[in-house]
Amino acid sequence: MSLTAKIKDIELELSRTQKNKRTEYHIGLLKGKLARYRAQLLEFQTKSSGGSIAAFEVGKTGDARVALVGFPSVGKSSLLNHLTDAKSCIASYEFTTLTCVPGVLELKGARVQILDLPGIITGASAGKGRGKQVIATARTADCIMMVLDAAGHPNQSKLLTEELETMGIRINRKPPHVSFKAKSSGGVSFTSTVPLTHLDERFIKQLLHDYHIFHAEILFHEDCTADDLIDVIEMSRNPSARVYVPCLYVYNKIDQVSMEEIDAIARRPHSVVISCEYNLNMDVLLEELWRELDLSRIYTKTHSIAPDFGDPLVVKRGSSVQEVCKKIHKSLPDIVRFAIVWGTSVKYSPQRVGLSHVVDDEDVIEIVKKITI
Incomplete structure (x- = not known):
């Protein structure tokens, strides 16, 4: 039976299966098989096309x-x-x-x-x-x-x-907060920092065995569903799968x-x-x-010269001074001594900060470079 036929059969069975507590285990395993077959089909199509699934050829520009x-x-x-x-x-x-x-x-x-x-x-x-x-x-x-x-x-x-x-x-x-590590021996072990209401040991081991994973360590930091665990396993095999x-x-x-x-x-x-x-x-x-x-606008200035508020650096919210420096030039963090920041990310303005300091939207930053002799 072809992969496409197998996928259709599982999709049909999923649509016919009533969702309740007694069928959770069966549905979870079906979803695992479905994800695995889809990944295999995508891999086959990628290889047959000589590369990745082609997107429209439009270069990524802007922020x-x-x-x-x-x-x-x-x-x-x-x-x-x-x-x-x-x-x-x-x-x-x-x-x-x-x-x-x-x-x-x-x-x-x-x-x-x-x-x-x-x-x-x-x-x-x-x-x-x-x-x-x-x-x-x-x-x-x-x-x-x-x-x-x-x-x-x-x-x-x-x-x-x-x-x-x-x-x-x-x-x-957001990606499931789960630590997953495949091993070469030791069997399957899992621990959790929170009660698991959707998963149990029997299901976890069976799902891993279906993926031909017989030795692994799993640490759950949140109450995950079967879909979440499947995503974690798929990303452990291919980080770009999700x-x-x-x-x-x-x-x-x-x-x-x-x-x-x-x-x-x-x-x-x-x-x-x-x-x-x-x-x-x-x-x-x-x-x-x-x-x-979720972007932030950062304005830069040099000593005694006012910042240009019409031309900000745009970074992801939660970025550090180091990431702002990389936005200017990838080698800049290597020669930065410290930075001076005005804005809501500091207790008082201006404040001297290091590369790890996290900036806020519309902060003003002045980069001070190391003195070279």
């Missing part, structure tokens, strides 16, 4: 990359044209966009690359409608904007999430639904309601996008 993902004719191209100077084709029929169209958004001093991707259809993760290219490109994004039709089917986001999950994209989730990306659900065409429906949608987590046609709520969308990107 962050955002991918517009959604079904056909939900307004992705209209949104790209509204946010950037790009000219993506707009028409009243489906599949107007057949390739990736990039644009650049200037957002609070940061240059954000926006990618308008072709519409996804059901079965995209299996290759339908250039789906694998679309999802492979979405994997490279710092944030996904899932564009949805406010007047469309209520399961849009669920169906799209399933397609992304199949290709290893985990949206609005990517964790923030996602903003953008509901377009709110001019076609009632105020009660708009209010209900707007209250959902990570959701924004807009209308591209009537330019409604775009300012809220940009604020939410900035929050999801």
